[in-house]
Amino acid sequence: MLGERTQPLLPHDPRALGDYVIVGRLGEGGMGTVYLARTPGEVLVAIKVIRADLGPDDEFRRRFRSEVARARQVPPFCTAEVLDADPDHDRPYLVVEYVDGPTLAHVVEERGPLTSANLHSVAIGVATALTAIHGAGVIHRDLKPRNVLLAPGSPKVIDFGIARAMEATSGNTAIGQMVGTVAYMSPERFGDADAQLTPAADVFAWGGVVAYAGTGRTPFAADSPPATAARILTQPPDLSGLSGQLRDLVGHALEKDPANRPSARELLDLLLSGPTQAAAALAGQPDLLAAAEEAQAVTGVTPGPRVGYDEDSIVTVPISEMPPPLAGPPPPEPGRRWFLPVAVALLVLAVVAGAVMVMLSRPGNPADAVGPLPSDGASAGESLIIQDDLSHPRYWQPKSLPAEQADCTFENGALVARRAQKGLYRCAGPDDDVPADFRAEVSVRLLTANSCAGVWFRFAPWKGYLIRLCGNKISVGTHKSQGVTTIRSFPLDQPLVVGGDPARIGLEAVGGELRLERDGVLVGTVPLNDPEITGGRVALGVYTDGGVPQAGPYEVAFSNVRIWGLP
Template structure:
């Protein structure tokens, strides 16, 4: 994301945050790149002085900030802090590294059908979370969709209401926001009240722009564009046929005829994801890391009414080889350490969420059910209607259980870099620092849906357990479970790409933990002791099958590290 230097009149510090450079400017204020007290990057939105001096605006801004804090942070930029009572009111949100959808389309042209569908899913997931917290975005547009490494992140949700609802800024003929993506009811109050359905209309405009490079309604002036929205049908030429029906519903003149965000998400996930042909896929736009829900909502704030739309002006919720991997492994471990220390892994710009199948549907549906109060059983029923996308062959591989108490499917090995031995009824994997050691395991190749579970214990805080799947000796997917982080990655020779990571659910040394990987079509979900850890797409067609392996690595290159394994179980189908 491009930045510009601070100007003479710009603040250098606000509260605990040091401001470094400018990220952008809009009607509400200026967005700065800042650092939090721990040195992490944040985005700080500073309100314009003319708004800050208005008491009505401050009151509304304070209310909307409290609402925004309730929005779960999957597919949205999390609200971290705010001070609406400061002489210079400001809002601190998660810094999302990546360009906006607007910039990507303007620079590279319309998206391919598959990538467009991914963006459609990601933005719909974000709206599901936003509406579930009782918020209407009110200014959804391509520049407010940032394309992070694994998924789209929607920003600036709900804050526009603080300005829109202030009488000084809402004279007739004056609109707050971008007219191109405004629903009819935002332009003409006679159409009806503003509800979350207005965001669904805007979602349609964002998707048409991403897929065609133009707006669905166009006029030479904002007033002319508004007239088009109020009187004309949207221009959908060039939009993939798989999205036309949903877009038509999203652009319905009557807000009551538009789908709710959760319905929109369900319908999108039930559609076979279109894949770009060789003429449309760009060599510089690979989409390997596609991940929909990095987390689900533990519990939701305010229920929505029966029509699925959240309340508009209700009060905000209370805050409440058998040998080691040797040289290749050394490079791999070094790559991981660099990634861990600088938060930088191989960055392939993934514009969207991608192929998300049954596991993600369940996560999204349960999340929405928890926020709306709908029965989970009823909400999850559409899973049965899904047409899963699968590029994996029919061959599966056997299901088996191995207590790992002695040689069987896994064997002992020893080398300069480490060893795998059976001690006290468990498999002990040891690495002698600065590399990764892999225990020789079964030669069976596995593909398709599969569940892998194993009990692990770390001997020290520097040790990390590793599980590979769909692995062919040099390429595959791997889960690294450490005392401070769990990460899902794709290994391509010596190249590592992170598909997702978390520090909130980890494997603590000295205790036994159950690590499970559920692979459903092109999606993998990792849990630790039954708690959701990380999720990611395993959609590379060249990695559709491979072996399961166990191993060990260390976060400290100068020390030995040990991990013990027991009770390995894998089920296919």
């Protein structure tokens, strides 16, 4: 039986690599595509195949080979174990243990924040993984909820080492380009491009991941990536919803000054020293306890300043090989190191915004924040932040929920959302928020009777606005944990025909009003005055109103989505 996260192969996908038989797709990122495969012994594994344009680069292959050797030194507890690699193949590839479990992001999106015991389990599991990774001289660089799998026995951290979504060689990486998801980036990553990255950046990301798992939001959440970066640089984290020792540890991990953060090993020791929380988290989880104890025996990392990693390279170097710090004046006092006078702060934020937008404009990991693309149809002052024809995985990704017989797939040049029974289902799209004031367009087709296309906006976990595009009407309402409430409905004089031509839907949300259009013609305006809904993501999916048959299928298709930020 194949893993639940597997999607069908596309026509251009390989059917075999070496001795491995490719049986499905697991995802696509900035460095290549991840496939599910079988070994000759019928064991399922995950294979990351590197992008075709990187294969001819000799420098990339050298770094790939070195990085694989480094990744193999990472102990397998709490990480996906590296099993094999072929850096000399036409398309270099890496084989790792296949972990069949939902991501932390998926669980929080679908079920809300974790309970106290589960939250402590995740905190311990991720700290265990970082201790092992850092002990092997590797920095993860892209730790986030989508890279934490809630596997049976113990959480698993994936995509460390060569699995990072990054440019492969210094020749392909321009100054100002960075890798990762903005909400989990440490302050030092927005500074000097020549500055060396340290394991403290992963510890900062740990704090963001645990805060998200416990509250359903990131600790520096804002309405755009540059605003999020500004808060990371200048504001304290919002940790409301966390309590006790874990809140203190998360706050410590999110210190602005990397020298003030604990190491991963120190985090792990402190987590395990809390008798009540640790006992509840480890109760009935012998694998997690064994992994934590094994991680505490790791000797590759020692406390103290952590310097010497190469930010501009795929290859990290062992901590033991790092050069001593250069002689020079003593560092500023910790209490004043991150003080920014007003003029300097404005300059820093401007640079950050530009660097973030450069980074985010590249297609790749769908969990990476979105950024501006060349303007297309934008009015004066608008910035195009998402453009996706939805013909293949890019900002939106395949998704499946077998228990509810629901999925999102790419078929016939469109993103198709379906459910076997009535209800709603959202597809996996960009994680980061779009500005609260925005304009968007998307083409919609209804593929089966009684189906409605759903467009969520200003949507954060458990609250947001929902547009339902049905055959005879368009409705706008709120969607919260207690259900959907309609604000206003508009009957359609020209119904959306099942299987007919796509309708081009336009929406513009500015302050307290939504303006709706169909094929360039105004449908109506709707007040947006719910004080609990302040901003969030744009999502696409399928919805069915009450009164329809229990059994479907219910199917809708989306294509050519564009989203602009408004001035």
